[in-house]
Amino acid sequence: MSFSKQIPFHFLLLILFLILKLNNNQAQAQALSSNSLITSLCKSTPYPDVCFHSLKLSVSININANIILLQSLHVAISEAEKLLTLLSDADDHDIIEKHKGAIQDCNELHRITLSSLNKSVSRLATNNLADARTYLAAALTNKNTCLEGLDSASGPLKPLLLDTITNAYKYVTNSLSLLSAGSRKNKVHHPTNSLPKWLSRKDFLIGNDTDYDDNDDDDDDYSSMITVAADGSGNFTTITDAINFAPNNSVDRIIIYIKQGLYEENVEIPSYKPNIVLLGEGSDITIISGNRSVVDGWTTFRSATVAVSGEGFLARDIGFHNIAGPEKHQAVALRINADFAAVYRCVISGYQDSLYVHSFRQFYRECDIYGTIDYIFGNAAVVFQGCNIISRMPMPGQFTVIAAQSRDSPDQQTGISFQNCSILATEDLRSTTAVKSYLGRPWRPYSRTVFIESYIDDLIDPMGWIHWSGDEGLDTLYYGEFGNIGPGSTLDGRVTWPGHHVMDYYEATNFTVSEFITGQEWLDSTSFPYDDWV
Numbered sequence: 001m002s003f004s005k006q007i008p009f010h011f012l013l014l015i016l017f018l019i020l021k022l023n024n025n026q027a028q029a030q031a032l033s034s035n036s037l038i039t040s041l042c043k044s045t046p047y048p049d050v051c052f053h054s055l056k057l058s059v060s061i062n063i064n065a066n067i068i069l070l071q072s073l074h075v076a077i078s079e080a081e082k083l084l085t086l087l088s089d090a091d092d093h094d095i096i097e098k099h100k101g102a103i104q105d106c107n108e109l110h111r112i113t114l115s116s117l118n119k120s121v122s123r124l125a126t127n128n129l130a131d132a133r134t135y136l137a138a139a140l141t142n143k144n145t146c147l148e149g150l151d152s153a154s155g156p157l158k159p160l161l162l163d164t165i166t167n168a169y170k171y172v173t174n175s176l177s178l179l180s181a182g183s184r185k186n187k188v189h190h191p192t193n194s195l196p197k198w199l200s201r202k203d204f205l206i207g208n209d210t211d212y213d214d215n216d217d218d219d220d221d222y223s224s225m226i227t228v229a230a231d232g233s234g235n236f237t238t239i240t241d242a243i244n245f246a247p248n249n250s251v252d253r254i255i256i257y258i259k260q261g262l263y264e265e266n267v268e269i270p271s272y273k274p275n276i277v278l279l280g281e282g283s284d285i286t287i288i289s290g291n292r293s294v295v296d297g298w299t300t301f302r303s304a305t306v307a308v309s310g311e312g313f314l315a316r317d318i319g320f321h322n323i324a325g326p327e328k329h330q331a332v333a334l335r336i337n338a339d340f341a342a343v344y345r346c347v348i349s350g351y352q353d354s355l356y357v358h359s360f361r362q363f364y365r366e367c368d369i370y371g372t373i374d375y376i377f378g379n380a381a382v383v384f385q386g387c388n389i390i391s392r393m394p395m396p397g398q399f400t401v402i403a404a405q406s407r408d409s410p411d412q413q414t415g416i417s418f419q420n421c422s423i424l425a426t427e428d429l430r431s432t433t434a435v436k437s438y439l440g441r442p443w444r445p446y447s448r449t450v451f452i453e454s455y456i457d458d459l460i461d462p463m464g465w466i467h468w469s470g471d472e473g474l475d476t477l478y479y480g481e482f483g484n485i486g487p488g489s490t491l492d493g494r495v496t497w498p499g500h501h502v503m504d505y506y507e508a509t510n511f512t513v514s515e516f517i518t519g520q521e522w523l524d525s526t527s528f529p530y531d532d533w534v
Contacts (some may be wrong), residue, residue, distance in 0.1 A: 004032055011360035042070055044181060045174040046409075054171055068297070069178045070124065076171035077117045083168040084110055085303035091121060094157035095150075099294070101302040102149035106165075109301075112271055112309060112337070116117070117172070120179075130518050131178065132412075134339065134381065135139040136176040137412040138359035141337075141379040142170040144408065144444075145358070147298040180411035182244075191496040226254070227491070228260030239288065241265045241276070248272045259320065260285035266292060273310040273339070280318035282346040283368070287319035293328035298451065300353060311360075313341040314526055322350040326372055326395045332356045336380070343367055344528045350375065357382045357416065361517040365528055370426075374404035377443060381517050383417045385531060391437050391459060392426045400459075401466065403440035405447040414476070415448030416440075418509035420531070423488065425459040444475035450480035450503065450511045457486055462493030465500065475499055509533070 042051035054075035055068055063091050095103055116135035123131040144163060150158070168380065218380060226236035226242045236242045239258060246254045253275045262283045267288060269276050280286030290305030292298045301307075305322050313336065324331035333350040334343075337358035347368045348355045354371035357378040364384045369376060372394040375383075391400040402423070408415045429435060437459045440449045465479055477499035481491065513532045514520050523530050 003189070007009060009318060019399075022149075023381075024474045027465075027511045033522055035244075037063065037065070038068065041065060041178060042179070045177040047174055049169045050167075050170045051174045051178075055173070057114040064526045065178070065182055068380075069175065069182065070121065072171060072175045072178055073117060073121050073124075076175050077114065077121075077172050078115045079168040080110065080117060083164050086164055090161065092155055095153050095161070098297070099149060099299045100153035100297050101299050102146075102153055104297055105149045105301045106146040107374040108309070108392075109146050109337075112174070113139040113142045120175070124179075129182070131410075132415050133176065133179055134360060135416055136172060136179065136214070137379070137381075137409075138337070138339075139491075140169065140176065140409065140412065141359040141406070141414075142173070145301055145377075149301060154381055156437040157480045176409070177412045195481070201509070211239045227255045227259065228256060228263075229506075231258040231259075234259060238265055239263055240265055243267065243269055243276065245272060246253060246273055246276060248411075250275050251314070253277050253314075255279060257386065258286050261287075261498075263288045264290070266290045267307070267339075269306075269308045269310045269313060271309040271311070274338075276308075276310050277314040277316075279316050279433045280346075282317050283345060285319060286317060289319075289323055290333075291322065291324045291326035291331070293322075293331035295328040296324070300330040300356070301335065301358075303353075304332040304356060305328060305330075306334050306343060307449060307526055308338050312530075313338050314343075315346055316528075317346065318346045319347040319349065319364040321347075322354065326351040326393075326398075336360075336362055340505045340522045340530050342523065342526050353377055357455040358416075361522075363513070363517060363523060363530065366529060371402075372400050373398060374401050374441070374443070376402055377406065378409075379406040379412070379414050379444075380416075383419060383511070383513055383517055385419045385513075387418070387421045388424055389418065389421055390426060391429055392474050393432075399466070400434060400437040401441050402438070403449045404443040405440065405449045406443040407448050408444035410446055412446070415450070415511070415516070417450050417452065417516055418454050419452045419512070421451075421454040421458040423454060423460065424484070425457060430457075436461045437506070438465050440479065441466045441468045442473035442477045443468060445476045446478070447473055448478040448509070450478075450482070452480075452508050452511060453483040453485075454489075455486040456484050456488035458488050460488035462490065464496075470511060473499070480507065480511070 041050045045051045050311045063230050078228045087110055090103050090151050116139045120132040120135045165439050177200040228236050230237055230241050230523040242256045249272055255277045257279045275383055288306055294300055294303060306320050320334040322333040323329045330353040331350055334348050335356035335358055339360035342363040344365045349370040351371055352373040354375040357380040359380050361384040362380045364387055366386045366391060368388045371393055372391050389402055394400055404417050438461055467474060475498040479499055479500040480503040509515060511528045513530055
C-alpha cells in the first residue's frame with residue numbers, strides 16, 4: 001500500500017499548513033525579539049534616532065548586541081569616509097581661517113579617526129574591548145579638536161562642514177555607548193596586546209644608561225640607528241630630516257639618536273611613522289625648541305614644538321621646549337595623539353598648555369614638566385610616575401592650574417593619573433602670595449584627574465581645585481586624591497563638589513598602570529621603568 005493511500009491528502013495539507021504557521025509564528029516572535037532588542041539598546045544611546053537609522057537590519061535574522069554594535073560601527077565608517085571627502089575638497093575659497101592649519105588639523109585628525117574605527121572593528125573580532133574603547137574615545141577627541149580649530153573660521157562651506165562633522169560623529173558616539181554598555185555587562189577583557197616582539201639588545205638598552213655613540217664597540221648592535229648632530233657629525237643635522245628618512249609604517253622600532261645641541265625646529269611625526277624612538281644625550285643638553293603660539297596664528301594643536309601621531313613613540317633624555325612666553329597664551333611644547341607612547345627622563349617646558357596629552361594611552365616617567373595655566377591637558381588615558389610637576393610664574397592677574405582634562409562622556413576610559421610625583425613651584429612663584437595655584441579644572445564636564453601618593457607643596461590653594469565656568473561639570477567630573485603628603489595635600493578646605501573624591505585604596509587601584517592604561521605588556525617592551533600595584 002502506498003503512503004498516499006495510508007494518509008488522506010487533506011490531512012497532509014493540514015500538516016503542511018500547521019508547519020508553515022509554526023514557522024511563521026517563530027519568525028514573528030524572532031522579529032519582535034529583534035525589534036525589542038534594537039529599541040532597548042538604541043534608547044540607551046545619546047542619539048536614539050541616529051541609532052535606529054544605522055540599524056536597518058532585517059528583523060528576520062537572529063541579531064544580538066554584537067551584531068548591532070558592528071552594524072553601528074560600519075555605518076560610522078561609511079559616514080566618516082563621506083566626511084573625509086568633504087574635508088579633502090575644502091580649500092581657501094571655501095574656508096577662511098584665522099588660525100593656520102585648522103583644515104589641515106581636521107584632515108589629519110579625521111584620517112586617524114577613520115583608522116581608529118577600522119581598528120575598533122578588528123579588535124571586536126578578538127573581543128579586545130579595551131582597545132576598541134580606546135580607539136573610539138580618541139575618535140571623539142579628534143572631533144572636538146577639529147571643531148575648536150574651526151571656531152574662528154568663516155566662509156560659505158563652514159555651515160555644511162560643521163553640520164557634517166557633528167552628524168558623522170554621532171554614529172561614533174553611539175558606537176562607544178553601545179560598546180560601553182556591553183563592557184559593563186561583561187568584565188572588560190585585557191588581552192596581551194598584539195605588539196611586535198622587540199627583544200633585541202638594541203631595543204632593550206633604550207631604557208638603560210648606555211653610550212649610544214655610533215663609534216661604540218657595539219657597532220653591530222646599532223647599525224640601523226639614525227644619528228642627528230647639529231655639528232654635522234651625524235647622518236642628518238635636523239630631526240625633521242631624520243624623521244622623513246625613517247621608513248613608513250615600520251613594524252620595528254626606528255631609533256633616532258640625537259646628539260647634544262639646540263635644535264630649533266618644529267618636528268612632526270605623522271601617523272604613518274610608527275615606532276619612532278628619540279634618544280637624546282640628556283634633557284639639559286639635547287634640546288628641541290620652538291615658539292609657535294595661538295597669538296601668532298597657529299591652532300593649539302598645530303603650535304606644538306614636537307607633535308607625535310605615530311603609534312609606539314618613545315622618547316628619552318630630551319628637552320622639549322616652547323619659548324613663546326606667557327603673553328602668547330596657548331603654546332605647546334610636546335603634543336602626543338598616539339597610542340602606546342612613553343616618555344622617560346625628559347623635560348617638557350612651556351607656559352600655557354605645555355604638554356598636550358591629546359588622546360590614546362600614554363606614560364611619563366621621571367620627567368620635569370613646567371608651565372603656568374592648564375599645562376598638562378587633553379583627553380588621553382595617561383599615567384605620570386615619579387615626575388616633577390613645576391608651576392611657574394604666570395602673567396599678572398593670572399592663577400596657575402596644572403591639569404585641564406577634557407573627558408566629555410562617561411563612556412570614555414580617559415583621564416590623568418599622577419602617581420608618586422612632586423608638585424612644586426619655581427622659586428619666584430614660591431616667594432609670592434599674590435598668585436593662587438590649583439591642581440586642576442574641568443575643561444569638559446566629565447573631566448577626570450587623580451593624585452596618588454604624591455608630594456604636594458604649599459603652592460596649592462587649600463581648595464585644591466577650581467571651576468572652569470560656573471557650576472559646569474562639578475557633579476559629573478571625577479577628581480580624586482589618595483595618600484598624598486606635603487603641606488599642600490591637606491584635605492581641610494578642599495572643594496565640596498559632588499565630583500571630588502577622597503579615594504580609598506580600592507578606588508585608587510583603578511588608576512594604576514595595569515588597570516588604567518592596560519600597560520604592562522607594552523611598557524615591558526620599552527624597558528622603561530614603571531611601578532604597578534593592585
